[in-house]
Amino acid sequence: MRADARRNHARLLTAAASAFAEHGEGASLDDIAKRAGVGSGTLYRHFPTRRALLEAAYAARIDALAERGDELSRSLPPSEALTEWLHEVCVATIQVRGLKSLMGSAVADADSTPLTACGTVVRTTAKRLVEQARSEGALRPDLTPADLLRLTHGIATAAELGGGEKDTRRYLDLLLEGLRPLC
Amino acid sequence: MRADARRNHARLLTAAASAFAEHGEGASLDDIAKRAGVGSGTLYRHFPTRRALLEAAYAARIDALAERGDELSRSLPPSEALTEWLHEVCVATIQVRGLKSLMGSAVADADSTPLTACGTVVRTTAKRLVEQARSEGALRPDLTPADLLRLTHGIATAAELGGGEKDTRRYLDLLLEGLRPLC
DNA sequence: ACCTGAACACCGTTCAAGT
DNA sequence: ACCTGAACACCGTTCAAGT
Numbered sequence: 001m002r003a004d005a006r007r008n009h010a011r012l013l014t015a016a017a018s019a020f021a022e023h024g025e026g027a028s029l030d031d032i033a034k035r036a037g038v039g040s041g042t043l044y045r046h047f048p049t050r051r052a053l054l055e056a057a058y059a060a061r062i063d064a065l066a067e068r069g070d071e072l073s074r075s076l077p078p079s080e081a082l083t084e085w086l087h088e089v090c091v092a093t094i095q096v097r098g099l100k101s102l103m104g105s106a107v108a109d110a111d112s113t114p115l116t117a118c119g120t121v122v123r124t125t126a127k128r129l130v131e132q133a134r135s136e137g138a139l140r141p142d143l144t145p146a147d148l149l150r151l152t153h154g155i156a157t158a159a160e161l162g163g164g165e166k167d168t169r170r171y172l173d174l175l176l177e178g179l180r181p182l183c
Numbered sequence: 184m185r186a187d188a189r190r191n192h193a194r195l196l197t198a199a200a201s202a203f204a205e206h207g208e209g210a211s212l213d214d215i216a217k218r219a220g221v222g223s224g225t226l227y228r229h230f231p232t233r234r235a236l237l238e239a240a241y242a243a244r245i246d247a248l249a250e251r252g253d254e255l256s257r258s259l260p261p262s263e264a265l266t267e268w269l270h271e272v273c274v275a276t277i278q279v280r281g282l283k284s285l286m287g288s289a290v291a292d293a294d295s296t297p298l299t300a301c302g303t304v305v306r307t308t309a310k311r312l313v314e315q316a317r318s319e320g321a322l323r324p325d326l327t328p329a330d331l332l333r334l335t336h337g338i339a340t341a342a343e344l345g346g347g348e349k350d351t352r353r354y355l356d357l358l359l360e361g362l363r364p365l366c
Numbered sequence: 367a368c369c370t371g372a373a374c375a376c377c378g379t380t381c382a383a384g385t
Numbered sequence: 386a387c388c389t390g391a392a393c394a395c396c397g398t399t400c401a402a403g404t
Contacts, residue, residue, distance in 0.1 A: 005368060005369090028395080029397065029398090031396095039371055045368075108345075146345070151357070154341030154344075155334075157336065157340045158337030161290055161292065161333045171330075174326075175334075178359065191387090212378065213377060224379090225388055225389075
């Protein structure tokens with residue numbers, strides 16, 4: 001990769017991050033190219049689709065979420081670790097502007113949407129946490145990690161329609177009540 | 184209202200309905216005006232915002248949903264009537280193209296989004312069904328009708344990310360499990 | 367090998383002119 | 386009172402020309 005290409009790539013990423021933060025996932029691509037000081041063609045060369053740019057812009061945030069999953073599974077009992085991690089996914093979905101649609105397609109059915117890098121990372125973490133909670137008998141056996149991620153995304157959507165971040169815990173707890181094995 | 188105005192209004196509504204069905208809520212307004220055989224200014228005169236047009240295009244569908252709520256509350260025990268109605272809301276949200284964002288803003292917090300006609304109708308029906316289920320002791324007392332509508336919208340979102348309509352029942356049942364009073 | 371930016375297509379929105 | 390459609394602004398996307 002040529003030096004100027006590498007530099008443009010980096011400038012596009014920072015420009016994209018701030019534009020998405022300001023205007024959400026629909027931010028103008030032309031504006032992003034301008035902020036980065038490159039021609040619009042250069043943006044398309046590096047990131048052929050809006051999704052590719054979104055994915056790249058939030059890769060670090062997604063990795064941080066995966067890292068948090070590992071931390072939680074080390075420091076808490078399995079079922080609490082899972083609960084807490086799903087809550088953090090909810091909060092990130094709501095409060096990080098532009099992340100929502102990316103998370104949505106990351107947890108969508110793999111047959112209908114091609115699996116994204118973000119999807120792989122998030123599913124891997126979910127899988128580990130779910131398996132640990134299940135082996136403790138804290139989770140219905142008929143739920144896949146993908147089910148849980150989708151339901152959590154739904155809860156984030158619901159909380160966003162309500163009071164925002166302050167409803168995430170309450171709504172998630174209601175859901176998780178239904179996910180426990182029947183008593 | 185002048186005769187041609189009334190005619191244009193009607194033509195715009197049918198054109199909008201088919202365009203939204205084909206291309207979702209983002210359908211081109213210019214294309215809708217063309218299909219209706221009117222100038223674009225006429226569309227804006229009748230429906231100043233995209234939301235106003237969406238609202239008008241789906242008014243009948245929303246009224247039908249309210250009507251179903253009344254039928255269900257007459258023919259089923261309160262808690263089943265509520266469950267069944269919420270399921271029908273889910274199914275409509277997923278399968279009627281373009282309806283989703285309208286339903287979303289209909290159940291959003293009234294402080295952040297001005298209450299729509301669709302919101303009023305849907306909330307009124309939810310309120311009656313929730314009150315009947317609650318008086319039977321079948322529902323947590325800390326849940327408002329708005330909470331339930333938001334959670335249901337979240338469930339529809341989750342099901343859409345998964346297998347579509349075939350997951351609505353399963354996901355909704357999981358949620359409703361958590362909404363029952365603690366045993 | 368990579369970049370630039372003009373060019374094209376498309377869309378939303380407004381408004382002067384028309385009936 | 387209502388309609389028309391040209392005009393403007395804005396955006397996504399491509400690609401010939403340039404280094």
